[in-house]
Amino acid sequence: MADDLLRPLTLGNVRLPNNLVLSPMAGFSDLPFRVLCRQHGAGLVCSEMVSATSVLREVPHTLQRMKTLEAETPMSIQLFGTDFDAVRQAAADLDKRCAIVGFNMGCPAHQIQRQGCGAAMLDTPELALRMVEAVQEGTDKPLLVKIRLGNRERRDSVAFVRALEAAGAAGVIVHGRTAAMGYSGRSDWEEIARIKAAVGIPVIGNGDVVDGPSAERALRTGVDGLALGRATLGNPRVFREIAHFLATGERLPPASAQERLEDFEAYVAMAAAVGVDAVQVREQAQQFTRGLRGGADLRRGFTGNVPLGEILARFRAFATGPRNDPLPSENIVTARL
Numbered sequence: 197m198a199d200d201l202l203r204p205l206t207l208g209n210v211r212l213p214n215n216l217v218l219s220p221m222a223g224f225s226d227l228p229f230r231v232l233c234r235q236h237g238a239g240l241v242c243s244e245m246v247s248a249t250s251v252l253r254e255v256p257h258t259l260q261r262m263k264t265l266e267a268e269t270p271m272s273i274q275l276f277g278t279d280f281d282a283v284r285q286a287a288a289d290l291d292k293r294c295a296i297v298g299f300n301m302g303c304p305a306h307q308i309q310r311q312g313c314g315a316a317m318l319d320t321p322e323l324a325l326r327m328v329e330a331v332q333e334g335t336d337k338p339l340l341v342k343i344r345l346g347n348r349e350r351r352d353s354v355a356f357v358r359a360l361e362a363a364g365a366a367g368v369i370v371h372g373r374t375a376a377m378g379y380s381g382r383s384d385w386e387e388i389a390r391i392k393a394a395v396g397i398p399v400i401g402n403g404d405v406v407d408g409p410s411a412e413r414a415l416r417t418g419v420d421g422l423a424l425g426r427a428t429l430g431n432p433r434v435f436r437e438i439a440h441f442l443a444t445g446e447r448l449p450p451a452s453a454q455e456r457l458e459d460f461e462a463y464v465a466m467a468a469a470v471g472v473d474a475v476q477v478r479e480q481a482q483q484f485t486r487g488l489r490g491g492a493d494l495r496r497g498f499t500g501n502v503p504l505g506e507i508l509a510r511f512r513a514f515a516t517g518p519r520n521d522p523l524p525s526e527n528i529v530t531a532r533l
C-alpha cells in the first residue's frame with residue numbers, strides 16, 4: 197500500500213536506508229539499545245544528548261555515551277551547550293565519531309534550561325543561529341537540529357526553521373509541542389507539516405507516533421521522516437512493525453513477552469561488552485517489561501538490589517509462563533507518559 201511513505205532519507209551527504217529515526221533519549225538511547233533499533237529497522241539512531249563542555253573535559257560517562265559500533269552506522273550524536281568555543285571544539289571531536297552531528301534546542305528539563313541550553317535557545321533565536329554556525333566551524337558533517345514549537349509559548353517555528361536552513365542545518369527534528377507542555381496535549385502535526393512545506397531541508401516530525409497507523413498518519417502530513425521516542429522504549433521492534441504496516445497495510449502482532457525477553461537478553465549482552473553501567477541496565481529492564489500483561493508485578497521484583505542475573509531469571513520465567521500477552525500499543529504509551 198503506502199510503500200512510498202517508507203523511503204530513504206538524505207541528510208546532507210549521508211543517505212539513510214529509511215526515514216524512521218530513533219529519537220535521542222537521555223538514559224535510554226544508549227549504544228546497545230541503538231544497535232537493537234537498527235537491527236529492527238530504524239534508518240537512523242541518535243545518541244543521548246551530551247554536553248559540549250563534558251565532551252571537552254572527557255567526562256567518563258560522556259565518553260561512554262559517545263561510544264559507537266559499526267553495526268549502528270550511520271548514527272548521530274546529539275550535543276547541547278551555549279558556549280560557542282566549547283560547541284565548536286566538541287563538534288570537531290564528534291566529527292571523528294559519527295556521521296551526523298545532532299544539536300538539542302528542545303530539552304525542557306530545568307537543569308538544562310537554567311544553563312541557557314535546550315529549549316531555552318528557542319527564546320534567543322539569534323544565539324541559536326550563531327550556535328549552528330559554531331557547530332559548522334567545527335565539522336563538515338551534516339547537522340540535525342532538534343526543536344520544539346517554542347519554550348514557554350509557541351514561536352514562529354516556520355521562520356525559525358527557515359533561518360536554521362539558511363544557517364546551514366542539514367535537517368530538523370520537530371517535536372510538535374512547546375517545552376512548557378512537557379508531554380501533555382498532542383504533538384501538533386499540522387504545524388509540523390506547515391514547517392515542512394516552507395523549507396527545503398528534510399523535516400523529521402516527532403511526537404506520539406506509536407505504531408503503523410499513527411506512523412502512516414504522520415507521514416501523510418508530508419514530512420520527510422519520523423522520529424520515535426517513547427514507543428521504542430523496551431520495544432525496538434516497533435520499527436519493524438511500522439515498516440511492515442507501511443509496506444503491507446497489515447499490523448504485526450505486538451512483540452510477545454518471549455520477543456521482548458530476547459531483545460533484553462541481546463541488550464544485556466551488548467551492555468556488558470561495551471560497559472553500560474548497571475543502573476542504566478536496570479532502568480532498561482523496567483522498559484522491556486512494560487506493556488505486557490502482568491509486567492507490573494514482574495517489575496516489582498526488579499527493584500532494590502536484585503542482581504542482574506536474578507532479573508534475567510525472573511524475566512525468563514515470566515516469558516515462558518501464562519498470561520503475559522502484550523497489551524494494545526496505545527496502552528503502552530499511555531503507561532509511559
Ligand SMILES: Cc1cc2nc3c(=O)[nH]c(=O)nc-3n(C[C@H](O)[C@H](O)[C@H](O)COP(=O)(O)O)c2cc1C
Nearest residue numbers: 219220221222244245342371403404405424425426
Ligand atoms: C526519557 C526521555 C529522554 C529524552 N532525552 C532527550 C534527549 O536527550 N534529547 C532530545 O532531543 N530529546 C530527548 N527526549 C525527547 C524525545 O526525543 C522525543 O522528542 C519525545 O519523547 C517525543 O517523542 P515521542 O512522542 O515519540 O516520545 C527524551 C524523551 C524521553 C521520554
